[in-house]
Amino acid sequence: MARYGWIIVVLLFAWCLPAGAQVVISAPGKQTIPLAVTDFLPMDGTTRPEVAAEFNEVISWDLDLSGLFGLIPKESFLGDASRLTLNSAEVDFGQWRLLGAEALIKGGYSVQGDNLIIEARLFDVVSRRLLTGRRYQGKVADIRHMGHTFADQVLKALTGEEGPFNTRIAYVGNQTGHKELYLMDVDGKNIKRLTDHKSIILNPDFSPVGKEILFTSYRAGNPDLYRKEIYSGREARYSYRKGLNIAGRYRADGKEVAATLSKDGNAEIYLLGLDSAIHKKLTNSWGIDVDPSWSPRGDEIAFVSDRLGNPNIFIADVLGRDVRRLTESGKYNATPAWSPKGDRIAFARLDEGGFNIYTIRPDGTDERPLTFGAGNKEHPRWSPDGRFIVYSSDETGEKALYIMRADGSGARRISPRGGEYRHPAWSPSW
Amino acid sequence: MTTQKPIPPGRHHAVLDPGLGRMLIVSLAVHLAVVALFFTGLIPLRQTPPRDVYYVDLVNPPVKNPRAGRPEAPAESPKKTVEPPKKEVAVKPKPKVETPPAAKPVTKPAPAAKVVKKTPEKKPPPAKPVDDSSVQNALDRIRLKQEIARMSQNDERSSGFSKAPLGMPTGKGTEAGPSQEAWIHDFLKSAWSLSKYQVGRLDLEATVQLEFDARGNLRNYQFLKKSGDTRFDDSVKKAILELKQLPSEPGSSFDLPVVFNLKDLLEK
Numbered sequence: 001m002a003r004y005g006w007i008i009v010v011l012l013f014a015w016c017l018p019a020g021a022q023v024v025i026s027a028p029g030k031q032t033i034p035l036a037v038t039d040f041l042p043m044d045g046t047t048r049p050e051v052a053a054e055f056n057e058v059i060s061w062d063l064d065l066s067g068l069f070g071l072i073p074k075e076s077f078l079g080d081a082s083r084l085t086l087n088s089a090e091v092d093f094g095q096w097r098l099l100g101a102e103a104l105i106k107g108g109y110s111v112q113g114d115n116l117i118i119e120a121r122l123f124d125v126v127s128r129r130l131l132t133g134r135r136y137q138g139k140v141a142d143i144r145h146m147g148h149t150f151a152d153q154v155l156k157a158l159t160g161e162e163g164p165f166n167t168r169i170a171y172v173g174n175q176t177g178h179k180e181l182y183l184m185d186v187d188g189k190n191i192k193r194l195t196d197h198k199s200i201i202l203n204p205d206f207s208p209v210g211k212e213i214l215f216t217s218y219r220a221g222n223p224d225l226y227r228k229e230i231y232s233g234r235e236a237r238y239s240y241r242k243g244l245n246i247a248g249r250y251r252a253d254g255k256e257v258a259a260t261l262s263k264d265g266n267a268e269i270y271l272l273g274l275d276s277a278i279h280k281k282l283t284n285s286w287g288i289d290v291d292p293s294w295s296p297r298g299d300e301i302a303f304v305s306d307r308l309g310n311p312n313i314f315i316a317d318v319l320g321r322d323v324r325r326l327t328e329s330g331k332y333n334a335t336p337a338w339s340p341k342g343d344r345i346a347f348a349r350l351d352e353g354g355f356n357i358y359t360i361r362p363d364g365t366d367e368r369p370l371t372f373g374a375g376n377k378e379h380p381r382w383s384p385d386g387r388f389i390v391y392s393s394d395e396t397g398e399k400a401l402y403i404m405r406a407d408g409s410g411a412r413r414i415s416p417r418g419g420e421y422r423h424p425a426w427s428p429s430w
Numbered sequence: 431m432t433t434q435k436p437i438p439p440g441r442h443h444a445v446l447d448p449g450l451g452r453m454l455i456v457s458l459a460v461h462l463a464v465v466a467l468f469f470t471g472l473i474p475l476r477q478t479p480p481r482d483v484y485y486v487d488l489v490n491p492p493v494k495n496p497r498a499g500r501p502e503a504p505a506e507s508p509k510k511t512v513e514p515p516k517k518e519v520a521v522k523p524k525p526k527v528e529t530p531p532a533a534k535p536v537t538k539p540a541p542a543a544k545v546v547k548k549t550p551e552k553k554p555p556p557a558k559p560v561d562d563s564s565v566q567n568a569l570d571r572i573r574l575k576q577e578i579a580r581m582s583q584n585d586e587r588s589s590g591f592s593k594a595p596l597g598m599p600t601g602k603g604t605e606a607g608p609s610q611e612a613w614i615h616d617f618l619k620s621a622w623s624l625s626k627y628q629v630g631r632l633d634l635e636a637t638v639q640l641e642f643d644a645r646g647n648l649r650n651y652q653f654l655k656k657s658g659d660t661r662f663d664d665s666v667k668k669a670i671l672e673l674k675q676l677p678s679e680p681g682s683s684f685d686l687p688v689v690f691n692l693k694d695l696l697e698k
Contacts, residue, residue, distance in 0.1 A: 022687045023615045027694035028665065030623035068625060102628070126628075126661060158627045 032070035033158065035063065036101040038077065041084040043108040043119065051109055051143055055118060058147025059105065059154070061187050062165040065412070066155060066387070067405050072101050084108050086121055088130045096125045103131075105154070116140045120150045122157055132157035144189060164383035168427040169390055170194070170204040170213055171401055175419040181215055183230070186383075186403070188414035194228065195235075203247050204425040209254035211430075214238065216246045225259060239276050247291050248272075251298045258282065258292035258301055269303055271318070282316055283323070289314075293336045293345070295362070302326065302336040302345050302362075313347055315362065326364050335379050338362075339386045339406070346370075346380035346389055357391055359406070370408030377402075384428045390414075392422040492613035492678055495603020610680060614640070614673070618688060622669035624662065626695050634662045635691040638670060643683045646676030654687060666690045 037060050040052040063069045074081075076099055080092040085106060096104050107120040118136040123129065132153050136146040148165040155163035165186050173182045173193075181195040181204055195201060197219040204215040211230040216223050224240040225248045239245040243262035250257055256279065257272045267288045271280040283289040287307030294301055301316050313326040313336045327333040332350035339345065344359040349369075355376040360367040371377040375395030382389055390403050396413075399420040404411035415421040598609050608616075626632060634657040641650040651670050656663050670688075 021611050022689060023611050023618070024689045024691070025615060025619050025622060026691055027619075028622040028624040028669075028692075029620035031625050031695075032623070033625045033628060034623070068627065126664070 030070070033068060033103050034072055034100050035069040035103045035105065036072045036077065036081075036096055036099065037063070037105045038081045038107075039074070040107040040109050040118065040120070041082070043084065043110040043117070046111045048109070048111045048140075051111060051116065051140060054143050055107075055109070055120075055147045058144050058187070059151045062148060062151035062163065063154060065403065065405075065410060066151075066163065067410050068155070068158065069103070072099055086119055086133075088123060088128055091123060091128075093123070093125050093128045101125050103158070111140060114139055114141075116143060116146075118143075118146050118150075120146075122154050144185065144187075148186065161385060162429070164385045164387060164426070164429075167384060167430050169401070169414070170206065170215075170425045170427065171392075171415070171421050172201050172204070172423040173419055173421050181213070181228075184414070186414070188401070188416060191416075194230065194233075203423055205249050206425055206427040207250050207254050208252055208428050211427075213425075214248040214250065214257065216248070225257075239272060243267075249292050249294055251294050252296050253298060256298075258294060260290045260292070269301065269316070280318075282318065282321070291335050293338045295338050296340055296342045300362070302338055304334050304336065313345065313360075326360060326362070327367075328364070329367075337381050337389075339382050340384055341386045343386075344406075346382065348376075348378045348380060348391075357389065357408075368408070370404065371411070379423050381424055381426050382406075383426050390424040390426055392424060492608050492610040492676060493603070493605035494610070494680060495605050496598040496601035496609045496612075497604050498598065498601040610676065610684075611686065613676070614686065614688070617673055618669050618690075621672040622665060622690065624665040624692075626692065628665075629659050629662050629692075631659070632692045632696045634659050635689060636663055636666050637687055637689050638666060640670065640673075640686045640688055641683070642676060642680060642686070644679065644681060646679045648673055648675065649683070657690075662690075 037056060039049075039056055042048070042052075060071060064071055078092075078095040078099070080095045083090075083092075085091045086108065091104070091106065093104075102125050104123040104125050105120065106123065107118060109119070110117040116136075116138055119133070120136070121133045122131045124131050134150055134153055136142075136149065138146065145166065151165045152163035155161065167186055168183050169186060170181060170183050172179050174180075175182075176193070176198075178198045179200045179202075180193055180197060181201045182191055182193050184191045194213070195215075195217070197217050200218040202216040202223070204213050206213055213228050213230060215226055215228070217226050218224075219226075220237070220240065222240065222242075223244050223246050225238040225245045226235055227238045228235040238248070238257075239259060239261065241261055241263040243265070244260055244267055246260050248257050248259040255274065257274070258269055259272055260267050261270050261278075262268070266286065267290055268284060269282045269289045269292050270278050271282055273279055282292075282301060283303070283305070285305065285307040287305045288311075289303055289305045289307070291304045292301045293303070299318055301318060302313055303316065304311050305314050306312075307314075308325065310330075311332050311334060312328075312330075313333050314323050315326050316323045326336075326345065327347070327349070330349040330351070332355075334348050334350075334355075336345050336347045339359075343361065345362055346357060346359045348355045349358050353374055355378045356372065357370045357377045357380045358367055359370060370389070371391075371393075373395060375393055377391050377393040377395070380389045380391045387406055388403050389406060390401060392399055393402050394400070398417075399422050400413050401415040401421045401424050402411050402413050598612060601609065635655070636653060636657040637655040639652050639654050640648060641652075643649045648670070653663070657666075669690075
């Protein structure tokens with residue numbers, strides 16, 4: 001028995017001995033996919049290098065913004081980059097592995113007069129297989145649109161979730177001397193003016209169904225809500241009650257609108273039908289309640305209220321009328337925007353140096369500042385996939401639009417120079 | 431003998447415990463005594479110790495016996511704060527002329543005399559752009575510089591970097607520099623490249639045994655445990671192959687198991 005006792009003691013001693021040194025690495029230092037984007041090559045005799053260059057520029061910009069890729073410089077490309085190989089059997093994957101590429105975009109184009117055909121492919125270099133391929137047919141003028149669409153496909157093939165690049169951003173600009181409503185691509189190109197109110201326009205919001213936009217205009221001398229069909233240009237005054245008719249936001253199913261009205265004297269949030277009939281008065285307090293933003297499920301609304309002193313973000317239960325406070329700190333919290341996935345709410349907070357963009361969970365935890373430094377960063381709005389945030393900033397002295405990733409990284413200016421760009425709104429898939 | 435009146439059914443009789451008053455008085459006295467002790471300082475207040483800030487030297491090559499973080503640090507900070515105020519003084523009188531004149535004479539040595547002659551002539555032009563915006567911009571720039579200088583001073587005071595203990599948190603030796611394990615960890619982490627979208631699952635883990643000789647060369651490596659995902663294992667292999675040699679000789683050969691996993695990505 002004593003012998004066994006010794007064995008147990010020895011075993012216990014061995015078990016208690018400190019383990020030898022061990023290194024644990026719990027995440028890779030580089031989390032991007034090395035991607036090579038080759039110049040697209042002519043599929044017939046007609047060479048139009050500017051077409052290929054523009055397509056390349058669009059997808060490179062989009063995929064770089066995504067933050068998921070590390071783009072391999074073109075200068076290092078070897079012979080396979082200049083060969084039109086559109087199926088995996090023909091691609092020399094060995095060359096691309098040599099360069100460290102793990103994903104490869106190749107393609108070709110054909111221009112016949114004004115018509116354009118693009119063949120685009122995404123290959124997995126490691127497994128030597130085709131991940132996605134698309135053939136686009138259209139006009140030469142549609143080249144950017146084709147590029148954004150393929151970038152969305154690339155994201156879908158690699159992450160399972162489509163990208164937001166083939167969408168539009170509406171904003172308020174003063175390039176005509178008046179604050180009018182404009183539309184631009186996600187990369188700031190292809191700008192179109194939508195209104196000619198010669199007045200002040202504020203706070204646009206896209207309908208989640210159909211290409212329609214809701215905005216506030218002072219055209220009739222009062223801040224009224226307007227609805228506008230983007231393609232037909234048809235426009236209707238939607239809510240023109242006495243006092244404020246501002247900050248209209250569509251519910252995720254597009255069947256109801258939350259807006260701030262002050263028809264009874266105080267600014268409160270109301271739910272309106274598409275025919276402008278009031279369905280419900282959502283808030284009722286002595287404070288000013290503005291800037292509603294629907295949760296994606298449509299059961300809650302985040303809004304700004306000064307009912308407890310400083311303007312803070314509150315969340316109202318649409319059915320139960322319960323209201324809870326979301327933000328606790330900051331002198332001024334404004335313009336909440338609920339993410340499409342419902343997991344975070346972006347808002348602008350007045351800090352010491354100006355407004356900055358923050359996000360917070362709907363339960364009030366995990367508040368994170370996304371922007372820093374001088375200038376005011378305001379009016380955050382999410383991309384339809386929740387990966388990016390567009391906002392306005394005057395950090396360079398002029399009001400401009402910027403896009404950043406949802407974690408605050410990769411911020412870049414998208415609006416061109418000249419004039420002011422503010423109140424952005426991101427469209428659903430176009 | 432006292433007889434209690436029977437309480438009719440459905441009615442309650444309020445009875446006060448005679449000891450309740452005494453209890454309340456005692457409780458009040460105890461509370462007052464605690465408050466008094468608190469304010470007189472007789473009770474030692476528990477202060478939460480400040481969190482240690484370790485300054486790990488990753489520039490020096492790894493050493494065998496890294497020293498531990500030490501509480502006192504060399505006082506080097508005053509030098510840094512001197513420079514910013516000097517620039518402010520130069521900025522004050524002429525907002526626009528501040529930086530360019532200083533640069534020109536240095537880059538063009540030959541026409542230096544001419545530049546000197548021309549300077550009085552050049553004085554009037556700055557009067558031209560005196561509009562509201564330029565003055566405002568200049569003032570803003572001055573304010574910004576003052577703000578930056580103020581913030582940098584505050585940073586140095588508050589961050590405590592100058593007071594941070596030097597050395598490794600786990601160090602027990604006397605040599606300045608990181609431990610070999612810390613250096614290898616940092617090297618492999620930065621060399622390891624993998625996107626979470628390239629693997630099917632995030633609960634993958636691989637363990638690799640690295641074998642170094644006495645001169646610090648990576649003599650061999652072997653997977654003690656593979657993750658089961660070829661892409662994950664390939665990325666690990668690629669990172670290890672970049673680690674050919676340690677920057678300093680360890681003196682004796684040693685083996686080191688390294689675990690690669692995606693726990694940090696799982697938590698996000």
